[in-house]
Amino acid sequence: MPAKLPVSLYYAIAIALLPGSAAVAQQQSTDENIERIVTTGSRIAQESPEHGLAISQIDNQTLNLVSPMHIEEVLKFVAGAGVQRGNGQEYLPALRSQVFTGAGACGGLLTAEDDIPLRAAGFCNINELFEAHTEMAQRIEVLKGPGSALYGSNAIHGVVNVITPDVTRDAGLLGVDYGSYGYSRYKLRHGEDFGKSGIGINASITRDSGYRENESVHQEKVNVRHRYEFSDVTLTSGLTYTNLDQDTAGYIEGFESYKNETLAQQNGDPEAFRKNRALRIWSKAQWSLDNGDSLLITPYYRDQSMDFLMHFLPGQPLEKNSQEGIGVQSLYQHAFNNQWQLEAGLDAEYTEGTLSQFQDGPTQGSAFLQATIPEGFHYDYDVDATMIAPFAALTWQRDAWRITAAARFESMQYDYTNHLPAGRTRADGTECGMGGCRYARPPSSSDDYTNFSPKLRISYQINDALSLYGNIARGYRAPQATELYRLQREQQVADLDSETVTSIEAGLKGQVAGTRFTLAAYTMDKDNFIFRDSDFFTVSDGETRHQGVEMELMHQFNQQWDIAVAASYANHTYEYDQVLNGVNINGNDIDTAPDTLVNTRLGWQVTDAARLQMEWHHVAAYYTDPENLNEYEGHDLLHLRGSWALSNTLTVFARVNNVTDERYAERADFSSFSGPRYFPGRPRNYMVSVQYQY
Template sequence: MTKLPRSGWLPALTILSCAISGTFNASAQTAPVQLPADIERITTTGSRHGADDNDAPVIISAVGQQDINLVSPTHIEEVLKFIAGAQVQRGNGQEYLPALRSQVFSGAGACGGLLTAEDGIPLRAAGFCNINELFEAHSEMAERVEVLKGPGSALYGSNAVHGVINVITPDTTQGGGLFGYDYGSYGYSRVKLRSGYHYGDGGVGLNASVTRDNGYRVAEGLDQEKLNLRHEHAFSSLTLTTGLTYTNLEQETAGYITGTDAYKDAQLAQANENPEAFRNASSLRLWSRAQWQLDGGDTLSVTPYIRDQDMEFLMHFLPGQPTEENSQQGVGVQSLWTHNVSASVTLNAGIDAEHTEGSLLQYQEQPTTGSAFLVATIPAGKHYDYDVNASLIAAFSELVWRNDSWLLSAGLRYEYIHYDYTNNMNSGRLREDGTACGMGGCRYSRPPSSKNSFTNASPKLGATYLYSDTTQFYANYSLGYRAPQATELYRLQRAQQVADLNSEEARNVEFGVKGNYPGLSYTIAAYYMDKDNFIFRDSNFFNVNDGQSRHTGVELELRWQASQRLDIALAATMASHTYRYNQELGGVNINGNDIDTAPNTIADVRIGYNFTPQVRAELELNHVGEYYTDPENLHEYEGHELVNLRSSWQLTPELTLYARVNNLLDTAYAERADFTSFGGDRYFPGRPRNYMLSATYSW
């Protein structure tokens, strides 16, 4: 497989920047044009308040509403691939595994490497992440999706190790609205409604969607409903904004298909080896942001919030197929004070706190089938039953200094998190009734009730040099962290009685260049990250965290208005994600190997053409490079290239029609591929060529 060169980044970065700048300067002298209007200039993720992030010493990428409308995504993967460094491997239905400047996250607690949020409120409490949690955000009808790349722990705390994905919902309080209908292949349909009322000093509004999908594979399908409510009222020096999000998912899940290259067989790809699998999930979030305009241009915002989530699903991928039920209810508050120390120095500071009560139950209704060892060690009945109360408090501050040519920033966050764990069953590796399993004991082990605490500090330094009105260079150093997740501490296996874990830490160095010309914008970034205390399950099935990994890469994002009619958007990544610790697996030392499910190359190109101001077509080419599917690097997936075609036609100022063809060339591919020692090669197959028609009426 192709490896990323370990050196030579700076010359390559400089040459590429000069080539882009020089090429565009030559063309711009004869045909200056403007970028599409939906390219976002104001973001909230990088600073936790609306700000122009163009000169910030970080990369914050955004997918705007115009792109979201044209794609009309059925899954957030369809728009996150527009972001260099991001990858989402879809499972079935709304399930997925994410990656951001990393391998695809998998395994218990791995979701803690990436923080996800809606309107700045984390979707899950620290310590209680779920790998599929982004389906609890209303990305299908978002105003934009923002991605902060690299450690964001200085602002967001635990879990923002590789970055932050923040779904921004539309401000419906300004009036207007839309009604839309999507109809697609395999019985897909979705109704969309957005409406608001503005009454002078404020307004109210809603943003809703109802989805039905019969699915491509046997015995799969889903019903999903999502709702955003918004209220805003402005007083003399205070603006009060309140939001509510409710989501509900009822999904019949199709599991992996097994066998080498099984996804290439049309009958196998449509089959379902686990027709009994399901996932049901509901979530509710309520927040209210009070923002005061203070003397001297200072601002203060305080945002209390509540979360309530429940999920139940069949673990069809495990022997015995147990069912998991998890829930969490919590309250929290975010605060941010912005103070102008002087004309050139700004201080941002705040305190965050939250308390969460979570629970998890895993039980198996039927006896295990399979080998004598599995039958003896995985009994029917309850495997885990525990509650965890978690409390978090954190303080952060950031100083920003700027003049005509430079911006310097320095930030620090200090965070304390405490878990109070109660085991509601017998302790150890026994059956629910207290009897011992044969062949050495039961597979699942429960630690006795206990308390655990973790403290972490996260510094961040950054600098931006404004080389010219159109070009700037930036660099930053940051340290990200995540406390162990509850499932890593209290959901043990085999002979492990206690998981003695520390927080994962990632040290990241990054530099790059940003260009912004009439008709062209681009960012080029290079990063080098070392992660320590990497938490994993070793060959003894113990949760340990003496792992280490290295993540290096170069990214390019570009949008070019080549002419009044033609525009091109590119997001490309070349990266290397490797193990850097000694561990023997199957007689192979994995030190230096590629981390499994980590393509070295990912690219997405969109070529748009406006036939008239009302008619647009866009051709998308998506590339996912080959990757290994096991840590030993003995098995691999060959990668794939997909072509999608979409178009829009604005019939009237109010009515727009859309047409889309996904997988235009009908390519056989896998959304996700992996390898297990007990099951061999297995895949979530991608859908063959499929279609969607949409109509949207706006007012």
């Protein structure tokens, strides 16, 4: 893999240096003085991101123009994010990291809707963002780097927070999307404002028959919100319900098979499916106290369940998992004087989770597979998890300087109950042949984890337009329940430590000559990296390093033309000894970690009512195995989209994705059993939308 900066990144950086006319610069400066509202990083809506926090935002105008069928289509507008789409609504995430894979790798990134984590800390799912209402979001906020000081476990690489609209203030929208391969989506937003109170609904229905054989997505999502304002407190309550019924297409196999149109459409797993239901209810009470302090308390309830055919495993077992729990978030803000401010709170959560894995018939394949993978139950267990976490942040501000010291202490306890015989036997306790069954069940137990996450951030306001910042932080994630209790082969107990990461970041952000930009450099060292070793033991003695530079910018050439760029160059490497197939991977690139990601969007405001945008997305080559012996060549995609406001209330959108009809892989992987395998990308496809606002 090349070590020098590629031409594509030089191009992106050069855009930042383009001058704008004085008139445009003055207009841009005026526009940028209207700050963006964010909640990520503080929990309380404020007019701009906290100084020293790397927060990116995908706004409502961008979401309307793209009308994403999948959240991957807009997360690539964030420098350092490298989400890879699977089939249907599935995906694998990355944020200042390699693409996460494995049972508990989802714990590397916290996902939330309206500041409430989508899953409890020990029960994440790698695809969990399909439970957020991205299709009808007001905006998406992405916090990059460790966010554990506020968010706790799982915010080790960052936070993706989907913000739904406040529909309690006379909202009204009807919309319909029609696209290639049987795609349709219907959207409704309606709200009533009664002054001191309001109520509203935000809903969407999606149908997608898919590009590949025997694949489809049926999805329904709804948000309901209510607001009531007292003299000194605002009470906002919300409900989100999502339902996904998906027929899934798996990998296609064979070197560069994604380039073959016939192979790309095939589905070797027509029986595969995923059914997921998720309910979240929350109520946020915010007090404005007489002394200027504020208090925020948010109790919430979650209920989630999923049925999932594990089509990629021998025997194709059915997994059923669920979680139900309650929790509370709190935040108290107090200003001692003009220089010193305190934020403190206590978060708590209790969750009851279950998981079973059941195989309906005998395993097909070799004699070894038939002997070691029996039909019947493989796992059947409950886990009750309790989390308690106090946190505090003290800020000193004077003149151009702002310094914040923050810390969180978190206690996590798992109470695990195994309902099957312990060990690697069949469900009835009998032994498997050829050395024992593949799946191993630890005996019932309790496991406790405590973690401390400090963070220091410093910012200096150079002038009205530029600021410097620096962060030193420690992030963590407790092991997930599936890593602790879903074992294989001879492993009877997983003695795992919490993953931790130490991050150092420096950046410059502001606006110059019509260009709003953020430049950042970071280095992150991760200890106790959890992985499955060559003996199929789940262990936590790995180490990795993540280093990179990022740039996000928006430049206005003149009244008609503008450009947005998100670019990153990073190295993600293994830093521990492990020999795989005769290769010590120490120093190797982590698999599925392209060093360069560039997204550029060139916009043309044709008239006051019409806009066109061309997007170029570049993914560099990356290795598909830890040994760095197999590689995907990368790809470049072009997309074209436009909008035309027929009136103040009616707008038509049109999009052409993959304009050049590129044959590419959304995800490339390598398996020692099947060799190269891919999720093929869709060829050129179209979407037309009509949106009526009232």
